Amino acid sequence: MTTLRNIQTKGTGVFLQAFAGEKTERTPVWLMRQAGRYMKEYRDLKEKWGFLELCHNPELAATVTTDAAKALKVDAAIIFADILLILEALDLGLHFEAGEGPVIEKPINSAEDVIALPQIDAGQKLSYVGQSIKNTIHNLGPEIPVIGFAGAPFTVASYAIEGGGSRNFEKAKSFMYHQSDAWHMLMDKLVVHTASYLNMQVQSGASVVQLFDSWVGALSPADFKEFAFPHLKKLIASISKDAYIVYFGTQTNGLLNQLSQLDVDTIGVDWRIDLDTAWNIIGHDKGIQGNLDPVTLFADKETIKKRAIEILEKAQGRPGHIFNLGHGILPKTPVDNVKYLVEIVQSYKNK
Numbered sequence: 001m002t003t004l005r006n007i008q009t010k011g012t013g014v015f016l017q018a019f020a021g022e023k024t025e026r027t028p029v030w031l032m033r034q035a036g037r038y039m040k041e042y043r044d045l046k047e048k049w050g051f052l053e054l055c056h057n058p059e060l061a062a063t064v065t066t067d068a069a070k071a072l073k074v075d076a077a078i079i080f081a082d083i084l085l086i087l088e089a090l091d092l093g094l095h096f097e098a099g100e101g102p103v104i105e106k107p108i109n110s111a112e113d114v115i116a117l118p119q120i121d122a123g124q125k126l127s128y129v130g131q132s133i134k135n136t137i138h139n140l141g142p143e144i145p146v147i148g149f150a151g152a153p154f155t156v157a158s159y160a161i162e163g164g165g166s167r168n169f170e171k172a173k174s175f176m177y178h179q180s181d182a183w184h185m186l187m188d189k190l191v192v193h194t195a196s197y198l199n200m201q202v203q204s205g206a207s208v209v210q211l212f213d214s215w216v217g218a219l220s221p222a223d224f225k226e227f228a229f230p231h232l233k234k235l236i237a238s239i240s241k242d243a244y245i246v247y248f249g250t251q252t253n254g255l256l257n258q259l260s261q262l263d264v265d266t267i268g269v270d271w272r273i274d275l276d277t278a279w280n281i282i283g284h285d286k287g288i289q290g291n292l293d294p295v296t297l298f299a300d301k302e303t304i305k306k307r308a309i310e311i312l313e314k315a316q317g318r319p320g321h322i323f324n325l326g327h328g329i330l331p332k333t334p335v336d337n338v339k340y341l342v343e344i345v346q347s348y349k350n351k
């Protein structure tokens, strides 16, 4: 693995060693959505506070991140926030409805709506997330580095246009096809704001930033190439060199060739492809993260162990493998199984 970055001052431990391209004696592990409803501590906090209230409060957000990382003994901690906070900062209105997921109150329907987006300093407006990062670093110390994140432009634009989650993305794709100029203008604006937001997180001490392109797999390779890839390239080029970058998507098997051309350190993959097959396509000059089906955590311990070891064996102890799930932990996941998975990965010695 090669790396252009040198951020050793930001922390220690196997997680950053793996990003630096060093061989580690064991594989680092953290889990997407490691802080959330499957944990009793989190559900208790949610009795008193709304989800957005927790995100907006740097003390509470840092507590959520810290408690989860300590309970699981993982090698890194992702900051407690959401990919949709940037749409709230852009005055599109955001709330979460129980059982229904996120709602964007004033979705984008037209070129006029894109032009009317406020000119904001996103890093400044979302500086509370930077404060959460600083508090978390204070709580956890250098051994457990903090991961910042943002949504990638396609996934965030899809929420902004659909007004919430979507199965087939008819509205977002229709906008893309019928109002291509407005689509590209929207993506340009999201790139500027997302870069500002991420660079503020890096300045606040995040050692790694992850771009969540959760729904990019809805795009054909041709649509990805035309409507998403150029913007992703621009965004990645504007991210500070003081942090490593992970690009994560799901259902990306048909896109991996294009993703391998992004100037990021690590690509996150889901469970619909074997890790070694994916890594061969991505190229071993980049790292790889992910791969375990989150629903495996509903299985018996023997199965969890078997599937985890299979992934570790496919990685062959190569530098740059970060163990993770292929998508976030689900709300009903048994906590004991999550802790067990972390133990299995951490006790496996790389040859």
Ligand code: CP3
Pocket: 031, 032, 033, 034, 035, 036, 037, 046, 051, 078, 079, 080, 081, 082, 083, 084, 096, 101, 102, 149, 165, 212, 214, 327, 328
């Ligand atoms: O440990 C962590 O990963 C916590 C930080 C985190 C959250 N959201 C907290 C959260 C992260 C990294 C995210 C990213 C995020 N948010 C993504 C990308 C990752 C993915 O899962 O694909 C997406 C698509 C969102 C948007 C979003 N936020 C949705 C669709 C939902 C509702 C679905 C759900 O799980 O309820 C959320 C809410 C949300 N974000 C919760 C948490 C802990 C649950 C809120 C609650 O407590 O009710």
